[in-house]
Amino acid sequence: MDSRVIAYLQSRQIKVIQEDIGQKLDTWRDWYRGKVETFHNYSVYQGKEKLRLERKSLGMAARAAQRWADLLLNEKVEININDAYTEKKAAELLHSVNFYVRGNNLIETAFAMGGGFFIQYFDGKKTAQKYVGQEFMYPITYDSGRLTEAAFSTRKYLGGREYVYLETHLLDDNGEYVVDNLLLQSDGGGLKEVGAGLYEQYSILPKWETHSSMPLFQMVRPNVANRDNFNSPYGTSVFAGAIDILKVIDTIYDSYYKEFLLGKKRIFVKDGVSNINFDKETGETIDVFDPNDEVFYRLPGEDGDPPLTESNPVLRTSDHDAALQTQLNLFSQAVGMGSNAFKWDANGAATATQIISENSEMFRTLKKHEALLSDAIIQMVRGLLFIEATFGGDRAIKTDADITVNFDDSIIEDTGEIRRQAMLEYNAGLIDAVEYYMTVFKMTEEQAIAYRDRLLERAQPIEEEPEPEGDDENEGEDNEKNGDGQRSGDRKKDPGKPENDGEGNDGE
DSSP, X not given: OOHHXXXXXXXXXXXXXXXXXXXXXXXXXXXXXXXXXXHHEEEEEOSXXXXXXXXXXXXXXXXXXXXXXXXXXXXXXXXXXXXXXXXXXHHHHHXXXXXXXXXXXXXXXHHHHSOEEEEEEEOSSSEEEEEEEGGGEEEEEEETTEEEEEEEEEEEEETTEEEEEEEEXXXXXXXXXXXXXXXXXXXXXXXXXXXXXHHHHTTOOSEEEOOOSSOSEEEEOOSOOOSSOTTOSSOOOTTGGGHHHHHHHHHHHHHHHHHHHHSSOEEEEETTGGGOEEOTTTOOEEOSSOTTOTTEEEEXXXXXXXXXXXXXXXXXXXXXXXXXXXXXXXXXXXXXXXXOSOOSSOSOOOOHHHHHHHOHHHHXXXXXXXHHHHHHHHHHHHHHHHHHXXXXXXXXXXXXXXXXXXXXXXXXXXXXXXXXXXXXXHHTTSXXXXXXXXXXXXXXXXXXXXXXXXXXXXXXXXXXXXXXXXXXXXXXXXXXXXXXXXXXXXXXXXXTSOOOOSSSSOOX
């Protein structure tokens, strides 16, 4: 946290919740980057002097954060809204703010650094969104596990100069949000606000009274309790409890590297053997072997010693493999992925069904993270729609529409089996079309009803063509077909009914 920002907020009579989280953030950031100064750089005494060495890193902290981000937000995640026009506008806005790319990046960073934020705003031309890490957040009001007021500080470059862009989201006496956008510049050891002309020049709205109780910022974090302070407004890194395991993993990995470095094949050559060629003009000896070849090592020898001695150390690869896999299993459990999320061997990837049966812990943890992320995404979409309706003037947008998030659980959950089972139950009359859509597409009941009704509305009835008079030749064929060209044994499709593709699923 920037002490200058805290001092400036205090000068505006805004009290910041101060918590000593800087050291934690530094630790999480270093492990996320894969290099911790106090651990990966070390000294070894060789009997004469100390050697400065650097320990190799497998980068498992970053891999865990990346894996969770890919499981939680990818291109298969669907956001459903029970109003067709509003859903279309939401899809356009999500594309405009690059949500599926930047959102995935934010989740990865948030799971590594403990948290991050979606922040909706109007940039003077269009609806936009920021993706900010929790290290740039200054909590102001935190109540019952929810952050209700906060300030966010980012760097902004205008006209080649760097400024601190500070925005505060505060509730007024009516319980409605007021957003202040402040452009600050360095002033000695502190910060001061720029002149009004710069706001006008770069179309920055200094104050915005939203007249809404809906916050325009949403926190993304792992659904992990803060062990040090249960009521902390800050989130906790997904690998916060696995630092010791990360140290063991990198120690073994570094040892694995040194096993091959120090255990490579060597050939010790008797000094006289390596100098048996002579330059005819100078009479000097010439090395037989390439001096840059690492496999040869020259040793002084005496008469009777063998000219060449070969050394082939036995590499302890199996011991390292077993030790490393054990620690990866422990790390996988520590970050909530069960015991087999990371494999060191090359036996191939498990199928989705195997993951379901072998990794129920990962399934439960994923659902736990989804519960928290779903609320953030829904509120984020509402914020984007609200700004578009307010500044874009689009009154056709329903900001109070019902929004749901359908996460991609195909890696963990056998979605094909869910579809097949739902189709069997539908064909048996145990569920109707509405419940089928709710089960397969994760819609709410209202969304499923609206979806079914839209299908029925789009299906126009086909009028029967009159039979040609006096055409006795085709009479037999006409008897085999009904008026719309459909054979009498065929049945018309119900547009509101899920379609069976013959394999017990819905045709996908």
